[in-house]
Amino acid sequence: MKPFDILRTTACALPLASIDTDQLIPARFMKRSRADGYGQYLLHDMRFDETGEARPDFPLNAATADGAEVLVARRNFGAGSSREAAVYALADFGFRCVIASSFGDIFASNAVNNGLLPARVGEADVEEILALLQTGGTAITVDLNDCLIRLGNRTFSFTADPIWRTKLLNGWDDLDLALSLTGDIVGFEERDRGQRPWVQLEDNQS
Template sequence: MTGWRTHKGKMLGLPVANIDTDQLIPARFMSVRRGEGYGSYLMHDMRRDKTGALRADFPLNVHPKASVILAGRNFGSGSSREAAVYALVDAGIRAVIAPGFGDIFASNAVNNSLLPAKIDEESYAALDAALSKGPQEVTIDIDARSLTLGTLQVGFALDDSWATKLINGWDDIDLTRNHDAAITAFKHIRSQTAAWAWPAAAD
């Protein structure tokens, strides 16, 4: 994965709370091979009417090039399916800004270079108002934990280890490998000071 520190793109408003992972990608599409891409399935049923046609009033249909979403609270709740993150990433989304996220979704997002930026309710209201007339260009700075939209600057919460993973394009395994030298040193010292804890050598 490619890491990133800053991103500039269009942010659109999707003022809906409790968008769960089944809404992000319905279960019937889970058998699709990852290599085929999941972007076309993002919010499939929300974006279409009963005939299957794309709704002309749905924000992502009107502005398919948007790369940042301002969503309502509890975004990504529900099941642990990582494909919900794949769908967002494959559709070109780099960050989701919301007052809250499903825990597993947020962890999956970071492991796939998608920023889950948590903001407070006051900041959400200000951004939502700024987007009332349509998408606006936004700049996101992971190091500063902030996003800028016109004259509006908003801070967001992000764990330090998650920031490290996003900046470097790492997943959990990469983060562990970053400590390889310390792990190796500990293993050596432990083998000397607690030899009893190690398996006996084969005869």
């Protein structure tokens, strides 16, 4: 995965709470090949009407959303089913970070495993960020090194799980993280072998 450290981009405001994974990608599109990209299906039933026409008042259809890599929403983002395709749709659309006051647990874990940062901020800060995006410029900086968001002349702090932060900063998946701990694992095995020799298998045993 591509490491995530400092992201300078534009943001799209989605002032809605409890956007769930079924809304992020409706189930009927999950039969499509991931190789073709899932971005076109992101929030499909909210972005388009019954005839397939784009809803002009929906934030992701606005010209200011073109090229945005940060999505800002309200609490409980990514609730619902555990479908990882919801993260695929966000990533394939071009988003690298979602800012919200809370996230569905499984969604957040899936996000990190696909290089997408779930940046958690306080509810009051979310409201201020949304207001700034809707009344001012959309240029934003997300700094994972210092866990800071800069928008206009305002700076907001966010929280991220320390392990997830390490994975994102290095562009690691779970296997990469485990390999980074090889020295610690070998050291533990050696200490354990000396402290509890009775639980060790002989070399010729399986």
